[in-house]
Amino acid sequence: MAFPETWLNELMNRNDIVSVVSEYTRLSPKGGRLWGLCPFHPERDASFTVSPDKQVFHCFSCKAGGSVIQFIMQAESLGYADAVRFLAQRAGMDMPNEINDAKLREEKALRDRLYAANREAAMFYHQVLLSDAGLPARQYLLNRGIDGSTAVRFGLGYSPNDWDALFKHMTSAGYTRDELISAGLCVKGRKDETKTFDFFHDRLMFPVISASGRVLAFGGRIIGKGEGAKYMNTGDTLIYNKRHNIYAINLMKGRKLDELIMVEGYMDVISLHQTGIDNAVASLGTALTSQQVRLMGRFAKRVCYAYDGDSAGQKAMLRGVDIIARGELEPRVIVIPGGLDPDEFVRA
Ligand SMILES: [Zn+2]
Incomplete structure (x- = not known):
């Protein structure tokens, strides 16, 4: 069976490979890795290594290797699904509801669309920042001592003072209204639900980017006299949970x-x-x-x-x-x- 990606990530996070492997063999650090006697065959000199930053193991004698799941499959002689169950139990996690593969594929396809939509939106906001319309936001950055190369490094942008500039841009780039609402980029009208508005207006835009380089969400700081809170942030979406991420x-x-x-x-x-x-x-x-x-x-x-x-x-x-x-x-x-x-x- 397949498991939902976010649940599997959580499983891996809660089963650090060093602590799991340490229950089978004693590890000691040397040269940026941890070394120990291979639990899969008898040996006198350590040829088994764990790399904590990559969260993988490798044995130079028997060539066993992989993630914490492959480790448990081999150490406990379990199939993939049972190894996952074993680690879930170890971490005190409930198994996810069994979801059929078609539903999972659909969910993954939607997640990929949301990643792509956020990336496209970030590029749009960045272009606007560099255009005439972005002058007030550029002025703000200048006053705060932020130069152009720093703005580029952080992918900063500006959401125009307009009700639906992003919506128009994104739909012409092929994104659907539902996708844009799911990504938190647009919202339905409060009085008339058939209308669509951009979530951010007249704000300096900060893309929130994952460790792997995907744009997940945005924060926006008000620039003009504007209305609303000084800062607004994307709420939780299918691809973003602010409690799991760190800015920069x-x-x-x-x-x-x-x-x-x-x-x-x-x-x-x-x-x-x-x-x-x-x-x-x-x-x-x-x-x-x-x-x-x-x-x-x-x-x-x-x-x-x-x-x-x-x-x-x-x-x-x-x-x-x-x-x-x-x-x-x-x-x-x-x-x-x-x-x-x-x-x-x-x-x-
Ligand atoms: Zn080995």
Whole structure:
């Protein structure tokens, strides 16, 4: 049987290969990997390795190798589905409802459309930022000391002050109304449900990009006099859960960092990168979760909080420090003097 992709990802996250393999053989670190005696045959010298960042194992003598699922298949002599069940039990996860393959394929096809739609929308917003219509947003970035190359690195954009500019662009690019609503890019009219409006208007746009480089969602900061909250964010969709993602984690890919700097908002992250502090990330406005800590653990050993000194920031930070420590990363805290936020501090 096939399992839903998001459920399988969660299963892999909750069954770290090092902790699973350690129940079968003793591992010790050497040269960026962990080594141990192969559990699949007798040997005197360790030829079995685990690579924690790739979450795979490999034996140089018997050539066994693969993910944590392949490891359990071989170690417990189980088929694929039973190995998955074994790991679900180990992690205390319920098995997903059995879904037939046709439904799964349909869901995957829709997810792929939503990834593509978000990517297209990000390119649209970026083009608008560079056009005449984007001048107010470019002016805002200039005032905040953000230059063009930083704007490109973060894929920043501007959603025009228009009811349905994105909707028109996306439908002419072949996306359906349902897809755009599912992606959180457009919404139905409140009074007249047959009408369609863009979700973001007149906002500086921050694409939220996964570690693997996919555009998942957006945050938008109001630019003009405009109406509504200072920041708006895509809600949860089929491809996005803010509790599982970290802003700017895509820029950490392929790097081995001692430390990530955790700040509160999109602009804090971007300002720090602009000044050369290129290991800054943000938690997307939620209380930090264990999934987010695991995600950060793939790139760094420590997470250092640099939240501003107001009491809400301090409270969120204290909770976060606790969750980081429980996730076996090392938490740290930077105390910023004078009640400045980190962005003001680096520019002062
Ligand atoms: Zn072996």
